[in-house]
Amino acid sequence: MGRRGVATSTEEYNRRNYANNVSEYNTVFGSLTAQRRHVSRHYLLRDAYDDMMLDGVQPVRDTFHNLIVGAMKGSRLQDAFYFRDQMKEMGLQPDVNLYNFLISTCGKSKNSDAAIMLLEEMKAHGVKLKGETYICLLNALAATGRTDQVYAIVRDMTAAGLGLNKFCYAGLITAFKNKAPTTEETMTKIVEFVQQSKGWKNVERVSKDSSENIMMNVSEEELYNLPTAEYVHRRAFVYKQMTIYHVAINACADLKSKETLEVLLDMLTKDGFTYDAFIAMQAMRCYLQCGDIDSAVKIFEEYTSSKSPPAELYVTLAEGAMIGHTPRGMQLAQETIEKMTSRNFFLNARMGTDLLLAASGEKTGGYTIANYVWDLMQNRRITPSLPAVEAYYKGLKEREIPSDDPRLMNVSRVLDNLSIRFGPRRNSNAQA
Template structure:
């Protein structure tokens, strides 16, 4: 419990673990009785089981910034031999945190100890390649599996397909689909989602991308219920959903009750692509398809519909989408307001900035608060305003300060630079606080371990 309290109170980097105290090597003589309590306090784990618990706790709390490497380093200092479960948990944490170098570092350490990664570990390695848009390494991993005689499973090919899709390698995705079909493997919704993602990320954008998105959504309705899920017991036990493993845009919302209708995965990816590509025509065609299928747009689809209108500069339709959602009696969610605010700020028109601030005020009045990432994204967007009173950026900063939440460095830097461009006295309390925050963040992250 002492360890878990330490984890929950940690703020950053290895200070989290190093502050516990200097590690005692396994070769260090046993402490005298009078020192036993101090020794216990400084050594937060003493054997492989306890260290595995530390890794799992960090992963569950999604505190990935360097902590997994710190724990592994401390295991080495203590002379504790990692086991297969240790490496599996380390690779899992690296995947969830999109820490590509860490994932491959732990894999090499694992192999150096004579342990060959199993198929689930390779699936996670391919997945993290997808998160980091490194399709070449993902393909090499499949070749490495052959070398070590690790038999791929359906899930492996799905990971590889979506890793290639993230990099926009449409031809490679088509090739994987052909191989799966030739091997008698049914194509499920994640295959079609991957095809749409590949279209979205292909550079230059294919001329027929709009027709293809519609085609893939239609064809996805034919997928067999036998292929409905490729989740393994291992994934279920470690809390990895297929959406997270395949890097679906809905991954972070899976556990939000009433937010997602999971069978609509292909629709989710298609609507997300339309919003990114600013294609209202295809988006509205998808809404008609959904209606003909007797389906109702879930909250995620409503938000992507709003994003599409806003990204195209149609603030009125974006606002109308929110209004219709709220009038329908469905429960409001903070993403409605943050999406409206961020989209309204595109172009920094006076009307758009007013709508953005009104959306955030409405959100605040409902006792919703900005999560660190949401606040960071909004502050970064609002900080780009070159004219006007900077009221929206100031309001976002104040909302985060009220909850003692610090935005990430890029947002703070942009906000600080924006304040300096305005006629604000050097001793202004807001400017002084933002400057101090910027300097503290700059100092803290200057020597970070790259990944």
């Protein structure tokens, strides 16, 4: 494709364009891909790629690696498949590492059919599967609770002479967690897999298989869609030797099984481990989901008495305490947020959004916490997500506040701006 057809002066062109050659575009794609989760800009990759095409700059293999990893990190399956198709049109066949990233994206998007399709495509093109590929497939299929297909991948691994490692057992746990309906067998299986994982053998890969991921700054936790993925780079947040417990205890929180949680915490202690921040956070979340505020507070106090807690622990306690909007829970939530603020922890957009959504559901009372969270974010010029602002605005309106109230007018103005900015986009990435 040629350059833009509009005649433009060289000075104007240079001012308007942010990249002029493949190296500069690769840098742009790498920068967009490296964005942190709570300031994700992965949706801009497609726009930047379109600009590259309009500028007549020819992509190379590294370009597509950057683009597909970015699509994976942003869970943008439609974009990932689009970049794969573009790559093929230019005569570049995806290699096994790119297929791994594509399969991982299927898992993040909960599209197991697309993952199976990619497996068939690999076989058709003679692309040899690596240990990582099997684990990507296992975890992608686990995302939709396809236990039969997960077991089939395990059999394929065994036939290929590969042992199961902790990420395989994590996938098995996730598969049963996501299998509907949840039964007594679900929790029994989760405990069994934790026990079985203690004898895991290394899959024959590690150094040679991981080099591409290290280069692209993709952790194994992110590649396999583990719940610890966004925390694994945080100092002292996640102890990697406890991967199985992370996944299993997260499953307990999702499935609201306090009994299984306590069995696992006992096993963890007997194995000689102490709670890391992720374990404490998920255990608290489980107790709070089950309405057991006392046990959640106990976990929080035990952790904070010996370690410096991250802001997420405060947010988990405050958000969970607001479930049901009971007087005691709302009081605990307010005290927790105040304590967090007094320790100079600040809410980012994601944590603030979570708290505002939880607080905005309060139907009676003075709306104290919702107003407090909103003010904390406004003071730092952080805007919550559109759904959170909508919920907060609705709660204010239900309280018969005068239409010229400064707070209501400010929230209304923010809501209008967000509605304009985040209307329907050209591609929703809902499916491949």
